[in-house]
Amino acid sequence: MVELMREALHTSVIDPVAASMNFLNEVAGRFPGAISLAAGRPYDEFYAVEDVDRYFGAYLAHLRCQGMPEEHVRQAILQYGRTNGQLGDMIARMLETDEDIRVPTSAVMVTTGCQEAMIITLRGLCAGPGDVVLAAEPCYVGLTGAARVLDIPVIGVPETSGGLRPETVARVAREVRASGRRPVALYVVSNFANPSGVSLTADVRRGLIETAAAEDLLILEDDPYGLFGLEDRRAPALKALDTERRVIYLGSFAKSVFPGARVGFLVADQPVISADGRRSLLADELSTIKSMITVNTSPIAQAVIGGVLVSCGYSLRAANSEKIAFYQRNLRALLAALERHFGADPAVGWNSPGGGFFAVLTTPVSADEKLLELSARDYGVLWTPMSFFYLDGGGTHAIRLSCSALTADQIDEGVRRLAALLAAVRL
Amino acid sequence: MVELMREALHTSVIDPVAASMNFLNEVAGRFPGAISLAAGRPYDEFYAVEDVDRYFGAYLAHLRCQGMPEEHVRQAILQYGRTNGQLGDMIARMLETDEDIRVPTSAVMVTTGCQEAMIITLRGLCAGPGDVVLAAEPCYVGLTGAARVLDIPVIGVPETSGGLRPETVARVAREVRASGRRPVALYVVSNFANPSGVSLTADVRRGLIETAAAEDLLILEDDPYGLFGLEDRRAPALKALDTERRVIYLGSFAKSVFPGARVGFLVADQPVISADGRRSLLADELSTIKSMITVNTSPIAQAVIGGVLVSCGYSLRAANSEKIAFYQRNLRALLAALERHFGADPAVGWNSPGGGFFAVLTTPVSADEKLLELSARDYGVLWTPMSFFYLDGGGTHAIRLSCSALTADQIDEGVRRLAALLAAVRL
Numbered sequence: 001m002v003e004l005m006r007e008a009l010h011t012s013v014i015d016p017v018a019a020s021m022n023f024l025n026e027v028a029g030r031f032p033g034a035i036s037l038a039a040g041r042p043y044d045e046f047y048a049v050e051d052v053d054r055y056f057g058a059y060l061a062h063l064r065c066q067g068m069p070e071e072h073v074r075q076a077i078l079q080y081g082r083t084n085g086q087l088g089d090m091i092a093r094m095l096e097t098d099e100d101i102r103v104p105t106s107a108v109m110v111t112t113g114c115q116e117a118m119i120i121t122l123r124g125l126c127a128g129p130g131d132v133v134l135a136a137e138p139c140y141v142g143l144t145g146a147a148r149v150l151d152i153p154v155i156g157v158p159e160t161s162g163g164l165r166p167e168t169v170a171r172v173a174r175e176v177r178a179s180g181r182r183p184v185a186l187y188v189v190s191n192f193a194n195p196s197g198v199s200l201t202a203d204v205r206r207g208l209i210e211t212a213a214a215e216d217l218l219i220l221e222d223d224p225y226g227l228f229g230l231e232d233r234r235a236p237a238l239k240a241l242d243t244e245r246r247v248i249y250l251g252s253f254a255k256s257v258f259p260g261a262r263v264g265f266l267v268a269d270q271p272v273i274s275a276d277g278r279r280s281l282l283a284d285e286l287s288t289i290k291s292m293i294t295v296n297t298s299p300i301a302q303a304v305i306g307g308v309l310v311s312c313g314y315s316l317r318a319a320n321s322e323k324i325a326f327y328q329r330n331l332r333a334l335l336a337a338l339e340r341h342f343g344a345d346p347a348v349g350w351n352s353p354g355g356g357f358f359a360v361l362t363t364p365v366s367a368d369e370k371l372l373e374l375s376a377r378d379y380g381v382l383w384t385p386m387s388f389f390y391l392d393g394g395g396t397h398a399i400r401l402s403c404s405a406l407t408a409d410q411i412d413e414g415v416r417r418l419a420a421l422l423a424a425v426r427l
Numbered sequence: 428m429v430e431l432m433r434e435a436l437h438t439s440v441i442d443p444v445a446a447s448m449n450f451l452n453e454v455a456g457r458f459p460g461a462i463s464l465a466a467g468r469p470y471d472e473f474y475a476v477e478d479v480d481r482y483f484g485a486y487l488a489h490l491r492c493q494g495m496p497e498e499h500v501r502q503a504i505l506q507y508g509r510t511n512g513q514l515g516d517m518i519a520r521m522l523e524t525d526e527d528i529r530v531p532t533s534a535v536m537v538t539t540g541c542q543e544a545m546i547i548t549l550r551g552l553c554a555g556p557g558d559v560v561l562a563a564e565p566c567y568v569g570l571t572g573a574a575r576v577l578d579i580p581v582i583g584v585p586e587t588s589g590g591l592r593p594e595t596v597a598r599v600a601r602e603v604r605a606s607g608r609r610p611v612a613l614y615v616v617s618n619f620a621n622p623s624g625v626s627l628t629a630d631v632r633r634g635l636i637e638t639a640a641a642e643d644l645l646i647l648e649d650d651p652y653g654l655f656g657l658e659d660r661r662a663p664a665l666k667a668l669d670t671e672r673r674v675i676y677l678g679s680f681a682k683s684v685f686p687g688a689r690v691g692f693l694v695a696d697q698p699v700i701s702a703d704g705r706r707s708l709l710a711d712e713l714s715t716i717k718s719m720i721t722v723n724t725s726p727i728a729q730a731v732i733g734g735v736l737v738s739c740g741y742s743l744r745a746a747n748s749e750k751i752a753f754y755q756r757n758l759r760a761l762l763a764a765l766e767r768h769f770g771a772d773p774a775v776g777w778n779s780p781g782g783g784f785f786a787v788l789t790t791p792v793s794a795d796e797k798l799l800e801l802s803a804r805d806y807g808v809l810w811t812p813m814s815f816f817y818l819d820g821g822g823t824h825a826i827r828l829s830c831s832a833l834t835a836d837q838i839d840e841g842v843r844r845l846a847a848l849l850a851a852v853r854l
Contacts, residue, residue, distance in 0.1 A: 002645070002672050006701040009712060010554045018715040041507055049487060049504045052727055053480055060476060077476045078687040080468055112539050112689075112721040119720055123576055127437045145719035149550055150577070218429070245429050260505040262539075262725035274433040285436060288445040292572035293546055293720065294539045298689035298728045300479055 012148045017141050020388045023369055031376040035414035038382040040194060040357055040402040042255045046323055055307030056300070062310045077303055083287040083296050085110025087306050091251070091265050093314040099226075100240045101249065107269035107283045109290060110297045114224065114252035114264035119146040120293065121220060121248055121266055124286045125184045126152045133220075134172055135187040136164050138389035140194050140222070143187050156391045157186070161351060163200035164188060166207030173215040185218040185248070190238055191226040192356020195389045195400040199354055202235040209238065212246040218270070224252040227320050228327040229355030245270050248282070253305050255357075256316045256323075263297060263305045327357065333408035334359055334401060337415035348422060350401075357404035360386060361418075365425050367399045374421070381417035439575045444568050447815045450796055458803040462841035465809040467621060467784055467829040469682045470757075473750055482734030483727070489737045504730060510714040510723050512537025514733050518678070518692050520741040526653075527667045528676065534696035534710045536717060537724045541651065541679035541691035546573040547720065548647060548675055548693055551713045552611045553579045560647075561599055562614040563591050565816035567621050567649070570614050583818045584613070588778060590627035591615060593634030600642040612645040612675070617665055618653040619783020622816045622827040626781055629662040636665065639673040645697070651679040654747050655754040656782030672697050675709070680732050682784075683743045683750075690724060690732045754784065760835035761786055761828060764842035775849065777828075784831035787813060788845075792852050794826045801848070808844035 006014065024038060063073050076086060088108035095101040111117040122133060135143055137156030147154045157164055157172045169186055176183040188208070191199045200208070212219050221238040239249040249267040257263075268282035290296070312319035335352055338361065342348045347364035365371065367385045376382055384402070386395030399418075403411050433441065451465060490500050503513060515535035522528040538544040549560060562570055564583030574581045584591055584599045596613055603610040615635070618626045627635070639646050648665040666676040676694040684690075695709035717723070739746030762779055765788065769775045774791035792798065794812045803809055811829070813822030826845075830838050 001670075002640075002697055004697050004699045004709060006699050006705075006707075006712065008554060009551050009699070010716070012719060013551055013712045013715050015715060015719075018718070044502055044506050047501070047505055049501055052483065052504065056479065074474075074476055075471055077479065078474055078685040079471050080681075080686040112725070115718075115722045116720065124436050124440055127435060142719070142722075149716060149719045243428075254507075258505040259507040260726040262721065262723070262728075270429055270431050272431045272433050272436070278433075280433075282431060285433065285440045288440050288442060289437070289576060291445070291542075292439060292442075292569070292576045293543060294689065295542045295569075296689070298539070298725055299687040300728055300731060301689075301725045304727060
């Protein structure tokens with residue numbers, strides 16, 4: 001019988017981050033009673049399965065109401081469809097309503113979750129072996145994973161408590177260029193980043209736009225958590241400040257609707273010029289790549305998300321008021337629990353994100369897989385080592401805490417157990 | 428404003444095949460009244476949109492009937508899920524029922540259409556710049572597209588009227604190896620291939636399995652059209668003959684159910700050995716790559732396909748009897764029309780596929796884009812130049828004719844128009 005050597009498969013298979021995540025899942029599986037401050041998934045009691053039928057029906061009703069003949073409705077749902085999807089107009093309306101982002105429908109591509117939006121964008125922009133992507137570090141593992149599939153190097157730009165500093169981005173871009181490579185784009189989560197919880201200030205946003213122009217970079221703006229701020233006010237999206245069209249916006253419905261739809265999108269309104277002078281938008285050019293990865297996004301899944309958008313008047317912000325209140329309550333519970341259980345411990349620190357699902361705790365001991373195993377087994381609490389999110393080492397004494405999939409009581413109890421763990425290992 | 432140069436984007440964007448397909452779509456758009464012998468999509472009157480709700484409901488009922496608590500049903504549909512999907516058991520049952528393929532559930536990965544199955548498989552197997560994939564030529568454009576996204580070279584193995592010849596595969600594999608590269612796998616459509624309509628004989632199948640072992644190749648078997656033979660009997664799937672586990676089976680529900688679900692699958696039961704001696708199946712290892720491309724396949728779409736499988740007792744062959752009869756009638760209509768309109772023309776030839784959606788016409792004149800334009804404009808008939816399916820030239824005097832999305836009368840009229848075109852251009 002054939003036997004394949006694992007080390008002979010592509011490096012993305014033996015990705016250390018994937019191995020770390022597998023370890024985390026495996027530990028979670030062995031200790032199902034542990035409270036998970038590791039799981040960053042959205043809370044799942046906002047919807048019932050019956051909502052799928054309801055939203056699907058709302059989308060069909062919308063198509064029929066617009067006068068679409070029944071034969072075309074059937075084709076829209078059951079056939080192959082336009083590669084870039086059928087929700088471009090609805091998503092453009094939503095972006096204008098919620099984010100003050102104004103883009104033509106033709107700049108929107110519907111994708112199989114935001115993950116596909118990342119891999120399509122990276123593939124289109126990075127053409128040769130010298131092309132690299134910069135990313136705020138610590139970095140979301142989805143971005144590094146997509147880059148690894150394509151053998152595209154990711155260069156970290158260290159994040160501060162106010163997010164990336166534009167001058168650091170410029171410095172790293174110049175270093176990359178000096179090494180003979182081309183920095184193509186900068187990836188950044190603008191609000192309440194995964195894993196750090198950090199957001200970009202308004203000044204930093206303007207600075208990043210200027211730096212992108214000065215250093216000839218594109219910016220990949222990812223914003224899955226933007227709705228879930230503790231305050232109503234927040235800084236404008238990078239894309240809303242983007243008069244030069246340097247920002248490609250990556251969107252997700254996983255948190256604002258539900259993950260099971262697996263619908264995301266990208267906005268790429270950059271003009272592209274052919275050698276023969278023909279002009280198009282980047283989203284059109286990327287459609288060829290989309291067709292080679294998934295052909296198009298399931299129209300059934302698109303219809304469910306379309307039904308949500310129709311039903312909420314194209315404002316996810318309005319539609320998410322209940323969720324927003326829930327996640328605000330949870331993050332406040334997390335920050336209060338940290339104060340309660342670690343406030344008297346000068347060796348332990350944490351940040352205070354302005355929203356989102358995550359905060360970071362710094363620890364006096366190494367927060368490694370051994371500690372995680374002990375934590376799960378003897379203290380009944382799970383968390384994520386921050387070292388998982390660094391490209392070349394870092395984060396050894398820090399922990400990502402998630403508060404999205406728990407109740408406030410569970411959050412407090414989880415932090416209490418974590419405090420007991422850290423107290424015990426320092427004896 | 429930023430301006431991107433198209434030629435600086437990744438080569439997959441400027442893929443000539445994609446450009447050809449765009450040209451075809453553009454011509455089809457300009458002449459909407461033309462009969463399309465180009466469109467290879469399935470006929471779309473077998474289902475109504477209401478069937479989506481019905482099958483979705485059937486899947487939910489199945490989960491509940493198995494005793495799944497309501498909370499878990501909700502999570503199964505609305506949350507992120509297992510990377511390799513939730514239909515593994517159903518698909519394994521279906522493969523045993525319909526194809527006599529026996530594989531463990533854990534060898535099955537549900538994918539976002541068969542296209543994603545191709546790109547995941549190619550990515551996992553091809554690790555370095557010297558790794559190449561062999562493919563029966565003329566070749567399905569989905570395979571060449573997936574390879575192009577990953578910068579993996581595809582080497583054509585010329586097809587004969589009995590499909591690939593094992594000795595040709597062996598010769599090409601040795602030539603590749605002699606050039607310092609590694610032939611990793613052979614891609615082949617076993618039944619009624621797109622574009623050629625050709626099938627592998629039972630002897631050729633056994634020979635390919637032997638050649639794969641002798642040349643240390645894996646075989647990627649793609650079989651989207653296998654149900655739609657003119658006769659009930661057909662040769663066994665390569666995977667059913669695969670005692671050495673050299674075959675990775677790529678599956679699609681686009682033709683047997685409908686394309687809009689965007690659900691496909693792969694079967695990879697190859698043992699994988701780590702440096703530390705740990706053993707797994709290839710499908711497990713590929714799940715890391717799947718997680719980096721689309722995270723997982725939409726559970727909503729999976730549920731619809733799961734509902735179909737539950738409702739048909741895991742036999743798509745039984746469930747497709749109406750479609751099978753329809754496509755048989757259409758292919759017979761195409762072959763009869765070719766006989767009727769070209770039977771007296773010794774300069775024109777065609778093959779006689781044993782099933783599927785396609786046949787190939789050889790022409791005394793160059794079947795290029797210029798002829799296609801003329802055909803659409805003045806004769807009202809569309810077709811696909813076979814040259815689109817060759818990797819380095821070829822197929823200049825041949826046409827792919829599709830008969831899947833038309834009625835028998837339209838097929839006859841389309842072929843009549845094509846005969847008029849070919850008569851006129853030879854005057």
